[in-house]
Amino acid sequence: MQPGELSPGSEHHARAAALRARDLACLWHPCTQMKDHAGEVPLVPIARGEGPWLIGVDGSRYLDAISSWWVNLFGHANPRISRAVADQLTQLEQVMFAGFTHAPAVELAERLVALTPPGLVRCFYADNGSSGIEVALKMSFHYWQNAGRPGKKRFLALTHSYHGETLGALAVGGVDIYRATYAPLLMPVDFLPSPDASAAAPGMNAEQAAIAAAAALEARLAERAEEYAALIVEPLVQCAGGMRMHHPRYLQLAAAACRRHGVHLIADEIAVGFGRTGTLFACEQAGVTPDFLCLSKGLTGGYLPLAAVLTTDAVYQAFYDDWRAGRAFLHSHSYTGNPLACAAAVATLDIFAAEPVLERNRLLARHLAQRLAPLADHPHVSDVRQTGLIAAIDLVRDRETCTPYDWRERRGLGVYRHALARGVLLRPLGTVVYFMPPYVVSEDDIDLMVAVAHEGIDLATAD
Numbered sequence: 001m002q003p004g005e006l007s008p009g010s011e012h013h014a015r016a017a018a019l020r021a022r023d024l025a026c027l028w029h030p031c032t033q034m035k036d037h038a039g040e041v042p043l044v045p046i047a048r049g050e051g052p053w054l055i056g057v058d059g060s061r062y063l064d065a066i067s068s069w070w071v072n073l074f075g076h077a078n079p080r081i082s083r084a085v086a087d088q089l090t091q092l093e094q095v096m097f098a099g100f101t102h103a104p105a106v107e108l109a110e111r112l113v114a115l116t117p118p119g120l121v122r123c124f125y126a127d128n129g130s131s132g133i134e135v136a137l138k139m140s141f142h143y144w145q146n147a148g149r150p151g152k153k154r155f156l157a158l159t160h161s162y163h164g165e166t167l168g169a170l171a172v173g174g175v176d177i178y179r180a181t182y183a184p185l186l187m188p189v190d191f192l193p194s195p196d197a198s199a200a201a202p203g204m205n206a207e208q209a210a211i212a213a214a215a216a217l218e219a220r221l222a223e224r225a226e227e228y229a230a231l232i233v234e235p236l237v238q239c240a241g242g243m244r245m246h247h248p249r250y251l252q253l254a255a256a257a258c259r260r261h262g263v264h265l266i267a268d269e270i271a272v273g274f275g276r277t278g279t280l281f282a283c284e285q286a287g288v289t290p291d292f293l294c295l296s297k298g299l300t301g302g303y304l305p306l307a308a309v310l311t312t313d314a315v316y317q318a319f320y321d322d323w324r325a326g327r328a329f330l331h332s333h334s335y336t337g338n339p340l341a342c343a344a345a346v347a348t349l350d351i352f353a354a355e356p357v358l359e360r361n362r363l364l365a366r367h368l369a370q371r372l373a374p375l376a377d378h379p380h381v382s383d384v385r386q387t388g389l390i391a392a393i394d395l396v397r398d399r400e401t402c403t404p405y406d407w408r409e410r411r412g413l414g415v416y417r418h419a420l421a422r423g424v425l426l427r428p429l430g431t432v433v434y435f436m437p438p439y440v441v442s443e444d445d446i447d448l449m450v451a452v453a454h455e456g457i458d459l460a461t462a463d
């Protein structure tokens with residue numbers, strides 16, 4: 001090698017640096033203050049993925065402990081899903097879904113109807129989670145219009161809930177950082193207490209917290225059910241709102257109250273569906289069939305954007321009529337039911353059918369719980385909780401008084417940066433450090449991600 005020539009390692013570093021510079025010159029990233037990337041938080045250019053690992057342009061490897069924002073179930077570049085998408089690519093990449101249909105969309109709908117809770121017999125596609133929420137909200141409102149109940153036009157949602165960031169989805173979200181700026185643009189929504197077990201009043205257990213929150217719902221419905229079209233909830237775990245977990249009893253009581261008072265229940269399983277909480281769908285743990293079930297994220301195994309809204313025959317029949325009656329549901333996205341996305345989703349369901357995914361997840365969840373247990377005694381940890389393959393750790397300044405850290409201290413960012421340097425992708429929500437790994441992680445991978453998180457927490461809370 002001549003003096004001054006780049007070694008292969010530094011050549012890769014130069015390539016990564018060039019990509020970063022080109023990105024910063026023309027791109028704008030989601031959920032990001034772009035100025036951070038010009039300074040202490042450099043972008044991470046990724047070249048490829050392999051199972052639970054992401055491999056950087058500079059050759060560094062990152063264990064994807066958060067499933068690339070909760071979408072990836074069976075690893076990156078999964079051979080089975082990749083093959084299904086590649087095969088579909090040779091047949092049909094896209095066709096409009098009004099007036100036309102195709103086998104991947106039909107097969108996926110049949111299988112979702114068979115797999116989701118009984119009574120959900122119709123599948124409407126959209127092309128991302130937020131759009132799926134818009135579909136459910138509009139369908140519920142429109143159902144009541146068609147049913148001759150025009151007064152039922154408000155939605156009920158829970159504090160700390162997150163349902164996406166388009167304006168309708170944002171309106172039913174209860175997390176201030178996403179919502180506050182846009183509040184003047186949002187439709188009015190009424191918020192009810194979250195059944196969040198970790199915020200239960202002193203002396204209350206998770207089930208009692210669920211019963212108390214359901215009582216608040218019941219009281220509201222008893223008073224004003226005639227104004228409400230639907231209640232929207234994230235079953236078992238409010239994810240973006242801080243991985244807040246609740247007892248399934250809440251879903252049972254909420255579903256019963258909604259039914260009794262003639263208000264729809266919209267279950268947003270966009271993050272918790274497809275085995276994340278221990279059952280294929282979180283609603284199963286409460287034995288509940290919602291009026292609308294929203295699915296996205298893991299639906300395609302994390303390959304392509306797609307959403308499905310499952311609903312009942314009663315809802316479908318309220319729209320089904322002679323065209324002159326003007327009762328049809330007029331909502332469309334250009335890529336509704338995209339064949340590539342549907343093929344990825346069918347291949348994902350094939351993996352669930354062929355492999356003991358839920359059993360393996362249970363073993364992984366148990367291993368994760370064992371590894372996390374010591375963190376419960378950490379002087380700056382106020383809570384460690386877990387539902388299936390979602391686990392979360394709350395960082396606080398003082399665990400005795402539960403004094404939070406000032407958000408301006410960016411403690412979670414310290415954990416993020418330490419983990420990246422150690423080859424693990426964690427992305428705390430403020431001071432909530434969480435894990436939501438792909439189902440293909442090994443026990444060794446879990447050991448690594450928990451050990452690195454523990455180190456990061458020690459460092460980020462050292463002063």
Ligand SMILES: *Cc1c(COP(=O)(O)O)cnc(C)c1O
Binds near residue numbers: 133162240271272
């Ligand atoms: C991510 C998420 C959404 C929004 O999905 P997008 O595809 O990001 O628009 C909605 N609801 C929940 C519970 C989510 O976690």
